Amino acid sequence: MVIFKNVKDIQQFISDKKALGSKAGFIPTMGALHAGHISLVEKARHDGMFTVCSIFLNPTQFNNKSDFEKYPVSVEGDIELLLKAGCDVLFLPPVSEIYPDGVDHTETFDFGYLDAILEGARRPGHFKGVGQVVARLLDIVRPDFLYLGQKDYQQCMVINKLVAIRGMKDVTVKVCPTVREADGLAMSSRNRRLTESQRAIAGTIYQCLVSIESKQATTPFAIVRKECEDILVAKGFVPEYVALADARDLILLENFETGRPMVALIAAWTGEIRLIDNVVLE
Numbered sequence: 176m177v178i179f180k181n182v183k184d185i186q187q188f189i190s191d192k193k194a195l196g197s198k199a200g201f202i203p204t205m206g207a208l209h210a211g212h213i214s215l216v217e218k219a220r221h222d223g224m225f226t227v228c229s230i231f232l233n234p235t236q237f238n239n240k241s242d243f244e245k246y247p248v249s250v251e252g253d254i255e256l257l258l259k260a261g262c263d264v265l266f267l268p269p270v271s272e273i274y275p276d277g278v279d280h281t282e283t284f285d286f287g288y289l290d291a292i293l294e295g296a297r298r299p300g301h302f303k304g305v306g307q308v309v310a311r312l313l314d315i316v317r318p319d320f321l322y323l324g325q326k327d328y329q330q331c332m333v334i335n336k337l338v339a340i341r342g343m344k345d346v347t348v349k350v351c352p353t354v355r356e357a358d359g360l361a362m363s364s365r366n367r368r369l370t371e372s373q374r375a376i377a378g379t380i381y382q383c384l385v386s387i388e389s390k391q392a393t394t395p396f397a398i399v400r401k402e403c404e405d406i407l408v409a410k411g412f413v414p415e416y417v418a419l420a421d422a423r424d425l426i427l428l429e430n431f432e433t434g435r436p437m438v439a440l441i442a443a444w445t446g447e448i449r450l451i452d453n454v455v456l457e
């Protein structure tokens with residue numbers, strides 16, 4: 176695996192590879208890698224891609240200072256995992272390579288409705304930061320395929336919109352399944368910050384999502400939502416939302432609709448850790 180820290184070198188390397196006929200599969204991350212991230216590298220390799228992973232803890236997408244300061248960092252362990260997974264290139268830039276004119280001088284995008292609901296509403300400025308960094312990384316890496324995790328469902332939609340706004344017709348977005356722990360907890364870098372007792376209850380979020388799915392044909396969503404909120408509170412969570420939406424455009428729904436593709440989404444706090452997860456209803 177070749178590691179690059181500056182833009183010029185990685186661009187040269189990737190364009191040489193592409194000239195030889197390789198297709199680049201790109202996996203942007205913020206590090207503290209786990210099996211969820213690695214599944215994206217494996218998928219890209221399985222698709223025959225030349226795999227490029229980036230680790231960049233993007234300061235502009237954190238609306239909460241303490242979340243940024245306490246975000247886990249484990250570059251050496253990350254490199255080990257990527258080596259084992261057979262990743263070809265790691266991009267590990269400093270902030271100055273991503274934002275050469277400073278964080279306040281970058282392109283911003285209007286994601287409209289997508290930025291006004293759920294994560295957008297609860298984390299002001301978050302998707303603006305995601306848009307900034309992903310646009311910049313796409314300009315640098317120029318991938319053929321971009322691999323994202325369904326775990327961040329709304330983020331996938333925002334990035335799809337970014338690619339459309341930018342008219343990047345040569346970039347194909349691939350959304351890959353959420354990798355979970357044995358109790359259903361969606362893997363996340365932030366899980367490393369859970370205490371033992373928080374970790375013990377963390378699977379409840381997924382259990383609630385599964386119960387929403389299983390009750391879609393029998394129970395009004397308002398009732399299932401209340402049951403989930405009550406269960407989460409009883410376990411010690413502070414739920415932010417238990418929501419149902421159209422899986423194609425995230426239009427929020429008051430009730431289940433037969434024949435409509437739907438996704439259930441939950442965000443909840445345990446102590447100072449905020450967890451999110453979702454399930455597309457089958």
Ligand code: AMP
Binds near residue numbers: 205210324353
């Ligand atoms: P992050 O480092 O949290 O910014 O995540 C980098 C990429 O990995 C994003 O596309 C995430 O959606 C994806 N990802 C994070 N957790 C998981 C997971 N448990 N399963 C699959 N993909 C994930």
